[in-house]
Amino acid sequence: MTIVALESLSFGLARMAEAAAEAGHRLCLLTGDRAVYRHELAVLPPDALDVVDVDTWDQDAVRRALDAVPDLAGLINTTDTWSLPAAELAREQGLPGPDPQSVTLLRDKRRVRETLHAHGLSRSTAIAVPPGPEGAGEVLGAVGLPAVLKDSAGTSSRHVWVVHDEETLHRALAEASEERLTGVLFAEAFLAGPLYSAETLSWDGTTRLLGVLSRQTSRDAVVREEAAAFPVALPEAERAGIEAWVGRVLAAAGHERGFAHVEFILTADGPELVEINRRIGGALVGEVLCRTLRTNVYTAMTDEALGRRPALLDAPLDTEGPAYGFVLVYPDRPGVLKGWLGLDELAAFPGAVEWFPVREPGESVAHVGDQRGCTGMVLAEGRTAELAQHRAWSAAVRVRPVVVADEP
8 A cells, every 4th residue: 555745855755755655555646746755865774765756736647647546545745835736636535635625725824924913813914915015004004013014825934924013014015016926915013022832742632742943043134044953841730721722723724633733923922823733743843743752643543534542642752862053054145056065074963963954965945044045954852952952053063065056
């Protein structure tokens, strides 16, 4: 029997293939760009999984590819971009999967905010805003400053602007008018406090908090992910409060089964949602979950794809594993990546430091203001998330991407 992954996050294929094999199935990846998975495919044995090249933007082409898969047993998707097509195709094929209507709601950040506000789970709602100067009056009148402008269907922190005054508001609206947004631009209230994400697993009314991830973003008006660490050490009462809160949030948003990566601000009045991603966390989140909890959490993904309650929901969690921090490494300007300086220095740093390349020399890096510009990640371990993060950051500052100007 075969479990198909319709695209995937850049990291996690090896863990996913292992989980499928443990369940007696083979993993097959449908992808339109193998280069996204170059690191994992380079270290995996050639026979670890099947890779089928197909235009994954073309749902008819994906449908034909699925029809050609022998003994199709389940369909996995770990991305935001392909979450709705995957849900629709699973339903067509008679496979277990989420309700496409629920996925449609969760892909619309504005509607999620409105839904939670209606359920009393968000202090403010969201308003659609026309990009360009005409949107300023609506933001000032309905939301006020400071505020956050977002693409309702954005991913990887693209098209997110934090505006604290009218000058940055007008600049952000002008920039938004020049961008090709995936959804519609909307505005919501700025939340004051540190940013975290709850890494959760749900099944028919039960949500388990696997841990809380700390997150660091850039200080610029345009938000860029910089670093993360897991698991955050929280007082037990506060952790239980977050687990109960995130369960209510996911239920209100219609997320019933599977992983969720729920970003939130821990304000002076408690947690407030930033956004919900109905998947396992990106970057190295899945890997640090496996290492910290000392289990392959991707087995829960396999269970879900096969329509059965994940054993991870009820299994005791081993919390004695080390904590991990990782830092995303960006070039300081766009251009062609020639390589990195400092990789040979990483072994001298404490924390069993590892390098995870995202791009390879020769690639053009067109954007450095969001995660598209990430060239690789530095991972380090420690007894606590704080120590691991400090170790990862100290090592990452030694890694310098070398870029040269694109040829005209």
